[in-house]
Amino acid sequence: MEKTLEVKDLHVAFSTYGGEIKAVRGVSFDLYKGETLAIVGESGCGKSVTSQSIMRLIPSPPGKITNGSVLFKGRDLTKVKESEMRELRGADISMIFQDPMTALNPTITVGEQIIEAIIQHEGISRKNAKEQALDMLKLVGIPNPKERLRHYPHQFSGGMRQRIMIAMALVCEPEVLIADEPTTALDVTIQAQILDLFKEIQVKTGVSIILITHDLGVVAQVADRVAVMYAGKIVEAGTRREIFYSPQHPYTKGLLNSVPRLDLEDDELIPIMGSPPDLFAPPAGCPFTARCEHAMEVCSRAYPFQTRLTEEHHVECWLQDERAKALLAR
Ligand code: SF4
Numbered sequence: 001m002e003k004t005l006e007v008k009d010l011h012v013a014f015s016t017y018g019g020e021i022k023a024v025r026g027v028s029f030d031l032y033k034g035e036t037l038a039i040v041g042e043s044g045c046g047k048s049v050t051s052q053s054i055m056r057l058i059p060s061p062p063g064k065i066t067n068g069s070v071l072f073k074g075r076d077l078t079k080v081k082e083s084e085m086r087e088l089r090g091a092d093i094s095m096i097f098q099d100p101m102t103a104l105n106p107t108i109t110v111g112e113q114i115i116e117a118i119i120q121h122e123g124i125s126r127k128n129a130k131e132q133a134l135d136m137l138k139l140v141g142i143p144n145p146k147e148r149l150r151h152y153p154h155q156f157s158g159g160m161r162q163r164i165m166i167a168m169a170l171v172c173e174p175e176v177l178i179a180d181e182p183t184t185a186l187d188v189t190i191q192a193q194i195l196d197l198f199k200e201i202q203v204k205t206g207v208s209i210i211l212i213t214h215d216l217g218v219v220a221q222v223a224d225r226v227a228v229m230y231a232g233k234i235v236e237a238g239t240r241r242e243i244f245y246s247p248q249h250p251y252t253k254g255l256l257n258s259v260p261r262l263d264l265e266d267d268e269l270i271p272i273m274g275s276p277p278d279l280f281a282p283p284a285g286c287p288f289t290a291r292c293e294h295a296m297e298v299c300s301r302a303y304p305f306q307t308r309l310t311e312e313h314h315v316e317c318w319l320q321d322e323r324a325k326a327l328l329a330r
Pocket residue numbers: 249250251286287288289290292293294295296299304316317318319
């Protein structure tokens with residue numbers, strides 16, 4: 001499969017008065033053309049920092065990419081000049097966020113904002129930009145687009161505003177779309193509509209999507225592949241099928257057990273007890289040790305190697321690793 005983006009051994013840290021927070025600790029993944037890769041995990045696991053680092057949008061200082069690379073079209077995005085990065089943002093890699101109100105200007109009509117974005121990126125005439133803006137609003141399913149261009153953001157519902165953000169993110173036909181909790185603020189029905197829209201757009205444009213979410217229901221609806229993050233690391237990754245039907249990491253299993261399922265009674269929901277480790281001083285061993293019912297002596301002592309189970313499915317847990325026995329015997 002053709003790779004659109006390759007993230008290799010990414011490390012990101014934030015310096016604070018209390019010391020350095022190691023928010024992302026050696027994250028690697030590929031993004032294939034036309035797929036949706038979901039990055040899931042609890043808040044603070046490093047999933048948003050990972051996506052912001054790809055766009056080089058982490059505030060620096062205090063944030064810093066301390067190691068690794070992000071390869072896109074033969075370039076390492078961690079190394080290109082800021083001016084080059086500005087051109088890439090929006091045009092090649094676009095991002096949408098949870099709350100469209102923070103990204104849209106409340107005092108300017110939606111049409112003006114989209115038209116401006118198009119003119120800025122493509123340098124085409126106003127008339128052509130307006131045509132393109134209309135096409136975009138149609139593509140994302142806004143009724144009466146002609147009239148709607150004259151409206152302000154507050155005149156749209158939450159779901160419609162998110163559609164507008166998606167339209168703005170797509171005007172320059174980016175190859176990568178990063179969506180950070182894009183449906184978290186929406187109710188379930190609207191959420192399902194927006195997720196359907198992502199799939200439709202992907203079929204029409206071939207865009208590769210990185211979906212950042214804590215919601216496994218969302219992942220089940222749209223992801224082709226899933227990467228599970230915990231304490232700044234990808235602890236398990238695989239196809240959607242592999243992660244949902246054959247999860248191997250105790251943390252992935254815990255996440256799946258804590259999701260409400262229609263076929264189970266409420267009281268069968270099992271939350272994961274405890275909380276993630278302090279990333280000021282990450283543990284040397286497996287960061288899940290303190291919460292893991294399978295933890296062995298070796299777990300707190302050394303971080304597990306990656307075990308590859310299939311072409312896409314890999315996991316970092318001593319339970320999967322024959323070498324654990326040898327280490328235990330020492
Ligand atoms: Fe649990 Fe050990 Fe596996 Fe970590 S490495 S998830 S502590 S069994």
